[in-house]
Amino acid sequence: MKRIILTLFSTALIALLGLPAAAATGKQASLSLVSAEELAIVTGGRCVSKCDDEEDEEEEEDDAYVVGYEWLQTKQVDYAAEQRSYSIVAERSNVYGTSRVNYSFSFNDNCRYQWTSGGVGISTGFNVSIGRSYYCGQTVNVSGTLNPGYRVKIYRGEMRQVQKVTVSQYAVYSDGSSERTGKSDTGRRVNTWYRYSDVVAR
Secondary structure, three states, X not given: OHHHHHHHHHHHHHHHHHHHHHHXXXXXXXXXXXXXXXXXXXXXXXXXXXXXXXXXXXHHOOOOOEEEEEEEEEEEEEOOOEEEEEEEEEEEEEOXXXXXXXXXXXXEOOOEEXXXXXXXXXXXXXXXXXXXXXXXXXXXXXXXXXXXOEEEEEEEEEEEXXXXXXXXXXXXXXXXXXXXXXXXXXEEEEEEEEEEEEEEXX
């Protein structure tokens, strides 16, 4: 009898001790992955933690910083060119000819320019030294055809023109944008060159 009672007691004790484990096993078995649609319904489509898009937006919202400055031309006034002098530099005659003849002359226009005024904006923006003369000459060709009984004279005019140029300073940012800083500079540029023209006469 005692043995039967002991056996029943042991069986009941084992059953009682096994209840928590069975309950835990049941809970674990009930866990399952939530579909994207269900998650959207539960959370209202909002991220429960930081979203990737939010991280990208925060990176994009970082303030751009200045990487340098540049001077750019923003205004230019060209005054009328003036001829200061002229001279005859070449001549060709076909006065006694009986057929048409061609003529061709090559010259150098002796182009030069000089910044006579301006500050750091002009010197930096155009990479020049104020007061220094710069050479910009190129070859000029004057050609044509002479009929019998005509001659041609080549005139060289000494030309001069003044320009007033304004530059503004821009701050250049790390994101590629730029904006004016409010600083500006104005300079005076003097251009000189030779202008050649042919005059045909009998």
